[in-house]
Each structure stands twice: as C-alpha cells, then as structure tokens.
Amino acid sequence: DGGITQSPKYLFRKEGQNVTLSCEQNLNHDAMYWYRQDPGQGLRLIYYSQIVNDFQKGDIAEGYSVSREKKESFPLTVTSAQKNPTAFYLCASSTTQGARGETQYFGPGTRLLVL
Amino acid sequence: AQSVTQLGSHVSVSEGALVLLRCNYSSSVPPYLFWYVQYPNQGLQLLLKYTSAATLVKGINGFEAEFKKSETSFHLTKPSAHMSDAAEYFCAVSEDNQGGKLIFGQGTELSVKP
Numbered sequence: 001d002g003g004i005t006q007s008p009k010y011l012f013r014k015e016g017q018n019v020t021l022s023c024e025q026n027l028n029h030d031a032m033y034w035y036r037q038d039p040g041q042g043l044r045l046i047y048y049s050q051i052v053n054d055f056q057k058g059d060i061a062e063g064y065s066v067s068r069e070k071k072e073s074f075p076l077t078v079t080s081a082q083k084n085p086t087a088f089y090l091c092a093s094s095t096t097q098g099a100r101g102e103t104q105y106f107g108p109g110t111r112l113l114v115l
Numbered sequence: 116a117q118s119v120t121q122l123g124s125h126v127s128v129s130e131g132a133l134v135l136l137r138c139n140y141s142s143s144v145p146p147y148l149f150w151y152v153q154y155p156n157q158g159l160q161l162l163l164k165y166t167s168a169a170t171l172v173k174g175i176n177g178f179e180a181e182f183k184k185s186e187t188s189f190h191l192t193k194p195s196a197h198m199s200d201a202a203e204y205f206c207a208v209s210e211d212n213q214g215g216k217l218i219f220g221q222g223t224e225l226s227v228k229p
Contacts, residue, residue, distance in 0.1 A: 004158075031215050040124060042205065043159075043219040050215070058216075090158055094215045101147035101166055102215045106158035 002027045004107035006091050011112045013078065013085060021076045021110045023091035030096060032074035033104060036060060037088040046089075049074055078112065086114050117142045117208050121220035129228045134178075134193040136223050138206030141187060147209035148189045149217065150180055154202045162204075165189060176200070201227045 004025045013019045023032065031050045035043040045058030049068040063082025068074055074093075078085045089110045094102040122137040140146055147166055151159040163174025170182045180191045189206060203224045210216040 006158075033216075040221060042221045045216065048216065088156075092159075096215070099215055100209045101164075103149070103161055103164060104215070104217060106151075106160070108158045109156070111156070 004091060004093055004105060006089075006107040006110050008110060009108070011110055012115050013112060014115050016080045018077055018079050019112070021078070021089055021091075021112070023074045023076065023107060025072055025074075025091075025093045025105075025107075027093060027095075027105065028071070029093035029105075030071070031094045031102070032068070033092040033094075034058075034064075034066065034074070034076045035090045035092065037090060037109075043090065046076065085112050087112060117146075117210055117218045119206050119208050119218055119220035121204075121206050121223050123223055124221060125224045125226065127226040127228060128196045130198055131195050134191070134196045134200065134225065136191040136204050136206075136225065138180075138189045138191065138220060139187055140189060140206070140208045142208055148180075148182065149207040150174065150178070150189075150191050151205045151207065152176075152202050153205065153222075159205065162191070196225075196227045198227050198229065201225055 007022045033048045034046040044060050047066040049055035065077045091107040092104040094104045118141045120139045149164050150162040153159045163172045165172050165182045173179045178193045203222045205222050206220040207217040
C-alpha cells in the first residue's frame with residue numbers, strides 16, 4: 001500500500017533542543033516538500049527537494065534544515081534557532097522533478113509542541 | 116508573483132444546502148489550480164485539479180469547480196452538503212516558473228449544521 005508516512009504524530013521539544021521529523025514515501029516520487037501550517041495562515045513552504053542530494057529553501061527556511069540522501073526519505077530538523085516552532089508540519093511528494101501542475105500527495109502530519 | 120485568495124475563513128451551511136467556497140488567483144501564465152481538503156489533525160487530500168482540459172472539473176465526494184479566466188476564479192461547489200463535508204478546504208495554484216511548487220490560500224473552514 002503506497003503512501004507517505006510521517007513520524008512521530010506528536011513531538012515535544014525542550015528549549016534549545018534540535019528535533020528531527022521523519023518523512024518517508026514509497027511512491028517512487030522524485031520531489032518532496034516540507035510545509036508548516038499555523039491556524040489561519042494556510043501552508044507555508046519550508047524546504048523542497050526535486051532530486052536526491054539536492055534541496056532548496058522555501059519561503060520560511062530559517063531555523064530549519066533538511067537532507068535528501070535517499071529518494072524515499074526527506075527528514076526535517078527543527079533547530080534551536082527556530083524560536084517559534086509550535087505548528088503542524090506536513091510532508092508532501094510529487095512524481096516529476098520540476099514539472100508544473102504535478103499533484104502533491106501529503107502525509108498525515110506531525111504536531112510539534114514546545115515544553 | 117502568483118497568489119491565491121480564499122474569501123471567507125469560515126463558511127457555515129445546513130445539511131442538504133449548497134456549498135460554495137470561493138477562490139481567486141493571480142498568475143501571469145495559464146494556471147494549474149487545485150482544491151485540497153483537510154480533516155482535523157490529518158494531511159491534505161486532493162479533491163480536484165484544473166489543468167486546462169475542461170473548465171468544469173469534477174472531483175471526489177460530489178465536489179466540482181469551475182475555472183473562469185475572466186474572473187480569475189476557481190470556486191468549489193457541491194449541490195447538497197453532508198455532515199461529513201465538515202473540514203478545512205485549501206485552494207492552491209502552481210508557481211509560474213518554479214517547477215512543482217504550489218502557492219496555497221489561507222483556507223476556508225466549512226461547518227455543516229444538522
């Protein structure tokens with residue numbers, strides 16, 4: 001059964017701590033994306049990757065880092081530099097790198113809370 | 116630069132009534148447009164997608180949307196609301212020259228009253 005998995009479902013961060021959110025897809029998609037969702041603000045793009053070993057900053061990359069060492073995996077690290085990390089984080093993927101109009105398929109999300 | 120505006124952050128309808136969720140976009144090239152639905156604490160699910168093949172696009176769960184170039188609109192409709200339609204709905208447009216990136220609207224929360 002193909003899809004996108006995100007773990008954990010809930011994550012708690014202490015001040016000054018880095019945390020990593022997992023995103024795995026078995027859809028054989030080239031492109032992967034990370035979004036942050038805050039109430040009333042829609043989805044904002046953090047980072048995206050169109051191919052393995054390459055990624056680009058989105059609109060709100062400060063305080064976040066990513067890696068793309070494998071096609072199926074695109075982990076997001078929320079660093080201590082991100083001062084307001086409490087949000088719902090969504091990972092997505094699409095089939096073809098760099099193609100306009102490709103549908104993005106979303107994972108179930110991870111809710112990050114600050115202790 | 117592209118943008119998407121969804122009019123009304125909250126819409127409330129009675130069960131069986133018409134659902135109309137509004138979306139206006141700006142794009143310097145022929146757009147690709149999407150409607151997604153999000154149920155509480157879940158990811159987004161594609162409802163429908165406009166790719167210039169037909170101006171009236173039919174999606175899942177009885178939803179449809181009409182592309183109107185003259186009005187730069189892509190409103191989402193459903194003839195008869197069901198309680199299970201209560202969710203948040205997002206309109207999105209493909210960026211002009213940035214590959215697969217999408218620009219999302221702020222979202223509209225739909226409530227359905229019995």
